[in-house]
Amino acid sequence: MKYVMDLLEDTGMLDCKPDETPIVENHKLDVYVDHVSTNKERYQRLVERLIYLSLTRPDIAYAVSVSSQFIHSPSEDHMVTVMRILSYLKSAHGRSLLFKKNEHLDPKSYFDTYYAITDRRYMLGYFTFIGGNLVMWRSKKQNVVSRSSVRSEYREIAQGVCEILWLRWLLVEIEFRLNAATKLHCDSQSAFEIANNPV
Structure with a gap:
């Protein structure tokens, strides 16, 4: 939880509106010729931090894997996707994996x-x-x-x-x-x- 809160604070997303899902359904993300470029270093740094976080948060794993496909040529649309993941984390920052003892170990x-x-x-x-x-x-x-x-x-x-x-x-x-x-x-x-x- 602390890592998520630090990430939101570092990106200035503490006051953002929370999203219910980490990525838009049926997204059409791709690399286009006429795309508007974004800050490549910032995008790469954010995606790296989200990859680290996805090790314990499988709910964002798919959205992070989609975002990491465009790490060499990010556009504004790709940055919007990363920001959506962050706004989702604000609404779900307390979620984590729960391990419990069951009667079987199959x-x-x-x-x-x-x-x-x-x-x-x-x-x-x-x-x-x-x-x-x-x-x-x-x-x-x-x-x-x-x-x-x-x-x-x-x-x-x-x-x-x-x-x-x-x-x-x-x-x-x-x-x-x-x-x-x-x-x-x-x-x-x-x-x-x-x-x-x-x-």
């Missing part, structure tokens, strides 16, 4: 992808719970352009299995025994059919 992972219209690449997003507590999350743009959403979802499942295997290995290393298989949830039936096909 790991579960959820994966999804969506198509980014601006550069025709898919964005992978996942989060993993252990015993109902969020322990891992990530969003990453895929390096290659997929020709179909099924291929992209299949890559997502493969990435998810790697993450789950790593997590299970880590838990064994700290002498935590898992009794059940880890569940991986994905909304693509076609990708599951490909994964289950031994051919």
Whole structure:
């Protein structure tokens, strides 16, 4: 909370009007030829501080990842997006991750992808719970352009299995025994059919 308050004070956003969401829904942010430039050093410094904050605030992770894509050529529109994240933090500065003890410690992972219209690449997003507590999350743009959403979802499942295997290995290393298989949830039936096909 102190880090958020210091960030708002340093940027002069303590008296701003709070926003309910960290980014505008269906935003159309991109790099345009006729964009109005902004202070590049200030933008980079703000995005760096927000990246650090997003390690403990998954609610701003997506908005920060979008803002960080334009760190080399920021415009006024991009700075408005960063300022919106700050005004959202004012309304949600007391939020944080809550870890609680549950009756089970079963790991579960959820994966999804969506198509980014601006550069025709898919964005992978996942989060993993252990015993109902969020322990891992990530969003990453895929390096290659997929020709179909099924291929992209299949890559997502493969990435998810790697993450789950790593997590299970880590838990064994700290002498935590898992009794059940880890569940991986994905909304693509076609990708599951490909994964289950031994051919």
